[in-house]
Amino acid sequence: MINYNxxxxxxxxxxxxxxxxxxxYPNLNELTLNYVxxxxxxxFKKKFNQLLKDYVGRPxxxxxxxxxxxxxxxKVYLKREDLCHTGAHKINNTIGQILLAKELGKKxxxxxxxxxxxxxxxxxxxxxxxxxxxxxxxEVDIKRQSPNVARMKMxxxxxxxxxxxxxxxxxxxxxxxxxxxxxxxxxxxxxxxVVGPHPFPDMVARFQSVIGYETVNQLNELENKSKPDYVIAxxxxxxxxxxxxxxxxxxxxxxxxxxxAAGKGxxxxxxxxxxxLGKEGIIHGSKTLLMQTNDGQITEPYSISAGLDxxxxxxxxxxxxxxxxxEFISVTDKKAMEWGLLLSQMEGIIPAIxxxxxxAILDQKKFKKNDIIVFNCSGRGDKDxxxxxxxxxx
Amino acid sequence: MNRINKVFQKDGTIMSxxxxxxxxxxxxxxxxxxxxxxxxxxxxxxxLPFSDPLADGPTIQNSSTIALKNGxxxxxxxxxxxxxxxxxxxxxxxxxxxxxxLQFGIEKFCESCKEVGIDGLIIPDLPVDxxxxxxxxxxxxYGLLNMFLITPQTSEKRIKYIDGISEGFIYMVSSYNVTGAxxxxxxxxxxxxxxxxxxxxxxxxxxxxxxxxxxxxIDAGKYSRGAIIGSAYINWxxxxxxxxxxxxxxxxxx
Numbered sequence: 159m160i161n162y163n164x165x166x167x168x169x170x171x172x173x174x175x176x177x178x179x180x181x182x183y184p185n186l187n188e189l190t191l192n193y194v195x196x197x198x199x200x201x202f203k204k205k206f207n208q209l210l211k212d213y214v215g216r217p218x219x220x221x222x223x224x225x226x227x228x229x230x231x232x233k234v235y236l237k238r239e240d241l242c243h244t245g246a247h248k249i250n251n252t253i254g255q256i257l258l259a260k261e262l263g264k265k266x267x268x269x270x271x272x273x274x275x276x277x278x279x280x281x282x283x284x285x286x287x288x289x290x291x292x293x294x295x296x297e298v299d300i301k302r303q304s305p306n307v308a309r310m311k312m313x314x315x316x317x318x319x320x321x322x323x324x325x326x327x328x329x330x331x332x333x334x335x336x337x338x339x340x341x342x343x344x345x346x347x348x349x350x351x352v353v354g355p356h357p358f359p360d361m362v363a364r365f366q367s368v369i370g371y372e373t374v375n376q377l378n379e380l381e382n383k384s385k386p387d388y389v390i391a392x393x394x395x396x397x398x399x400x401x402x403x404x405x406x407x408x409x410x411x412x413x414x415x416x417x418x419a420a421g422k423g424x425x426x427x428x429x430x431x432x433x434x435l436g437k438e439g440i441i442h443g444s445k446t447l448l449m450q451t452n453d454g455q456i457t458e459p460y461s462i463s464a465g466l467d468x469x470x471x472x473x474x475x476x477x478x479x480x481x482x483x484x485e486f487i488s489v490t491d492k493k494a495m496e497w498g499l500l501l502s503q504m505e506g507i508i509p510a511i512x513x514x515x516x517x518a519i520l521d522q523k524k525f526k527k528n529d530i531i532v533f534n535c536s537g538r539g540d541k542d543x544x545x546x547x548x549x550x551x552x
Numbered sequence: 553m554n555r556i557n558k559v560f561q562k563d564g565t566i567m568s569x570x571x572x573x574x575x576x577x578x579x580x581x582x583x584x585x586x587x588x589x590x591x592x593x594x595x596x597x598x599x600l601p602f603s604d605p606l607a608d609g610p611t612i613q614n615s616s617t618i619a620l621k622n623g624x625x626x627x628x629x630x631x632x633x634x635x636x637x638x639x640x641x642x643x644x645x646x647x648x649x650x651x652x653x654l655q656f657g658i659e660k661f662c663e664s665c666k667e668v669g670i671d672g673l674i675i676p677d678l679p680v681d682x683x684x685x686x687x688x689x690x691x692x693x694y695g696l697l698n699m700f701l702i703t704p705q706t707s708e709k710r711i712k713y714i715d716g717i718s719e720g721f722i723y724m725v726s727s728y729n730v731t732g733a734x735x736x737x738x739x740x741x742x743x744x745x746x747x748x749x750x751x752x753x754x755x756x757x758x759x760x761x762x763x764x765x766x767x768x769x770i771d772a773g774k775y776s777r778g779a780i781i782g783s784a785y786i787n788w789x790x791x792x793x794x795x796x797x798x799x800x801x802x803x804x805x806x
Contacts, residue, residue, distance in 0.1 A: 177650055179607040179676040180701040181725060183710070248755060322613050336730045342705050343728075397678050440651045440677065441604070453625040454601040454762030 160473070162407040162483055164363075168356025168357040168550040169445075170483060173473035176355035177473035178443040181339045185347075188262065190357045196261050197254065197364060207252050210368060213286070214243045216250075218369075220376035225482045225504040226517075232525035236401060236535040237373055240509065247398045247538030248279035248370060252367050254365030256283040259346035261543030266290045266345045270334040272299055273464030274306025275537065276350030284407055291315040294333040296326035299464065306541065324458045327468055338500050351395025352472035355443030359400075359472050366401025367426040372460070373532055381530060388525070389414070390415040392516040393486075394430070394466035396475045398536035402479075413485065415523075416475055419461035420488035430459035431488040432471045432481045447479065462545065463511035465537070489518040496551050498539060511539035511545060555643035555671045556697055556720040560756045561593050566778030567769070567804065568595035568758060569646065570786050574624025574634075577600070580794055581632040582639065587797035589640040596640075597674065597780060600626060600648030607676045607733030611783035615790075626656045630649040630664045637669035645699070645720075647674040658687060662694040672697035672720045675734075680714055688717070701725050701760075704744045711751065718755040724748060726762045726774060733764030733784040737771050745775030769804045 168174050168190070176186055181479075196202050212218040218238045239247035251271075259267060267289045271277030280301040284291035292312055297319040300307055310317050310386075323329040330355075338347045352359040363487045374384050389406055391399035398494040399419040408410035421429035429435060436447035441456055448470035449457045478484030498514035501507055509517070514538045525531060539546065546552060561567060569588050573581050581598070588596050604614060619650055620795065632640065638778065646665065651676065654663050665673070673696055678687070680700055686726035689699050697720035702711050714722065727734075737745075759772035760780035772779035781804070788800045 176679060177677045177682070178678075178679065179701045180706065181607065181728070183679070184703075184705040184707070254762055322610070323617065328604065330608055332604055339607065340729050437655070443606075443677065444605065450651070450655065453627075454622060454652035456651070457603075487704075503603075516568065 159408055159479070162481070164360040166345040168360070170261050170473045170477035172438070173444070173446050174356055174359060174456065175445050175454065175477040176443055177440045177445060178341070178355045181186045181342070182335070185338060185342050186355055186357070189361070192262060193357050195360050196258055200474040202257060202261065205257055210250065214249050214253065215241060216368065217376070218242060219374045219503040220373055220380065222380065226520070230520050231436055231526065231527055232529040232531055235530065235532045236507070237369060237532060239369060239398060239534060239536045239540035240513065242252050243440060244279050244282050245540060246275050246279070246510065247366060247401060248276045248337065248350060249282065249351070249540060250368055250401065251362050251365045252279040252283045254289055254386060255346065255348040255361070255385065256289065259289070260287060260320055262346065264344060264346040266292070266341065267348055268292045268294065268334050268337050268345055269348045270294050270330040271350065272296070272312065272328065272330065272467060273541065274299070274303045275465060275541065277315070277317070278309045278313070280348050281313035284315060285286060285437070286314055292337070293317050294320050294330040294337070296320045296330045298325045299327065299330070304463065326458065335442065336402060346545060352400040353442055353444060353468070353470060359444065362397055362402060363400040364476060367378045367399050367404035368403035369398070370404040370406065373402060377530070383530065385409060385412050386530040386532045388413045388415060388529065388531045390417065390516050390519060390531065391472055392417045392466060392536065392543040393475055394419070394512065395470070398470040398534050400474055402532065402534040410483070414478060414483060415485045415487060415519060417519055418486060418488045419463060419494070419515055420464035420490045422459040422460070422492055424488055430461040430466050432469065433486040436470070441515060444470070444473050446470050446473045446476040446537050463494065463515065465510065465512040465516065472518060487519050487522060489515045493518040493521065496545060499550065507535065508539035509535060510539050511542045554695065554697055554728045556595070556645070559643050560721065560777060565773035566594040566758060567801070568597055568778065568780045569572050569593050570597040570599055570780060570782030571785060571789070572612060573599055573629050574619030575615040575786070576618070576789060576794070578622040578624055578628070579632065579721065581629065582635070584794050584797070585636065586639060587794055589642050591798035591801040593642065593801060594778065595643045597645045597647050598629070600629060600646055600652055602649040602652055603633045605648065605649060607728070607730055609730040609783060611732050611733070611786050614741040623784045626652055630668055633668040637658060643671045644669070645672045646670055647676055650675050659690055662696055665696055666694040670696065672699055674699045676701060680717060683719065693726070696711070698724050702748070704728060711748070711753070714751040714753050721758050721777070722753065722755045723758045723780065724757045724803060726759050727763060731783055734762040734768065735765065736767050738771050742771070742775070748781055749775050766804050
């Protein structure tokens with residue numbers, strides 16, 4: 159059997175590893191030596207599961223979408239991560255990492271954020287457990303995501319603008335990494351996706367894997383089957399996808415579909431479809447697929463949804479792509495926005511624009527009548543209301 | 553013998569100056585090297601600009617952004633360096649992040665380095681283990697020395713491991729920080745320099761990060777073979793242009 163999970167050296171096939179300056183070696187080494195042991199310990203599991211249940215509101219429902227199922231003539235299920243506290247799956251990871259940071263004796267938390275969802279999820283757990291919290295956010299993103307900036311401030315976090323480079327998510331990530339270089343002893347960096355140097359991609363995937371494992375249990379109850387025919391998720395960095403794919407990675411009976419943001423169209427120069435437009439290289443300490451110039455300079459992606467607006471994908475996903483284990487489909491802004499509206503009106507669920515991308519494949523892909531399709535409904539659309547209002551002139 | 557090894561055989565404190573290729577103007581590369589050579593520096597470090605320089609502070613980040621806007625890239629740099637060895641015998645090192653080198657092609661990059669007379673490389677985000685497993689042979693076959701960094705946090709065991717692989721010098725990062733100029737070293741830093749110095753490593757040490765004036769340069773020379781100066785020089789040429797380089801070098805030495 160082929161292994162699609164991480165290997166002992168921190169690689170997924172050719173991808174992953176820790177391509178970082180020596181200054182980060184001690185921090186990463188400390189994590190590498192401890193994250194599996196701590197996260198498997200009884201006391202950690204007890205606290206983690208308790209918080210996921212009582213604070214986040216897990217398990218999230220696996221909802222049978224009647225209208226979608228009828229229209230597309232298959233069995234469509236939605237894993238309702240949009241019902242998590244703070245509005246998306248992001249908090250599963252921040253709860254896990256903050257407990258880990260506490261166990262490691264850290265006092266100060268830093269994080270990067272693009273749209274602000276991961277920033278809010280980080281600020282939330284810092285408020286919960288009394289950590290000092292600094293969120294790096296691109297100057298451009300601070301301007302276009304002001305409600306989330308206000309949320310982070312209400313939760314007691316300091317929001318620091320990233321003023322370098324293109325002043326968006328990738329630069330916020332650079333700034334967070336630089337902060338970690340300067341504060342290697344008392345600080346933990348809560349990265350928000352399955353990206354960055356090993357062990358982050360694996361650590362985040364493990365904390366998000368609760369999504370997939372709950373799905374297995376719920377399918378057992380609802381369908382008397384432990385696996386679906388398809389699992390489908392949107393991919394920016396890829397944390398919600400990694401979470402729902404996790405139990406099925408090595409089970410090739412389950413087909414995996416990753417949905418990327420085509421932006422205004424894959425060939426328009428305004429896109430974030432990394433699997434198509436990217437080449438192998440190194441971004442934020444990880445060997446993966448990324449969008450770059452011929453000269454190896456990292457380029458700025460585009461998507462209407464800030465959460466998919468990242469020039470790379472996680473190394474797990476790069477390997478799913480290269481090996482052919484995962485099917486990659488890209489969806490334009492226009493299709494995603496239409497599906498935001500469609501899902502709202504067919505199922506009464508207003509999805510995040512990121513999430514809406516995943517559903518749009520129902521237009522492109524044919525399924526069989528008895529196929530069980532599970533979508534990760536990764537986040538809710540409250541944060542995107544302004545974009546919806548402007549787009550549909552609501 | 554490699555020019556880097558040769559320079560460490562001489563006495564005296566080594567001054568290595570870093571500049572970003574393509575800054576302030578795209579075609580300044582050789583002019584800057586000429587200025588540094590006639591000012592008498594012992595080593596020159598050419599920075600290959602990168603869009604996302606993780607280990608660098610605002611000064612070098614900014615110079616990289618401008619260099620890229622000026623149209624600088626790896627191909628152009630090697631073209632500019634064609635006549636390097638007609639001009640100077642000073643050892644020259646390229647400092648670059650791994651991705652642009654990877655895209656250029658590792659072997660082709662090493663070959664181009666050899667052709668123009670580059671002596672060594674500093675690739676901060678190429679980890680020691682991966683270099684050891686995959687790239688050491690290629691680098692060596694083109695006569696290139698690869699330099700590694702250590703920090704106040706690097707364990708003794710790892711320093712010894714790095715020392716075993718190093719062939720040119722070890723780049724001793726002065727603090728918990730990204731690159732950038734500071735005015736003086738504190739007792740924590742001096743204690744760290746002393747601790748490393750007392751390990752009696754095989755490789756000579758150069759201190760980098762935070763060297764900005766006579767004070768920090770002289771201190772670096774007390775605990776190591778010399779210092780690498782980057783941000784302070786970039787700041788200087790931003791203000792004074794490239795043709796007053798010898799004034800800057802003098803201000804550090806006298």
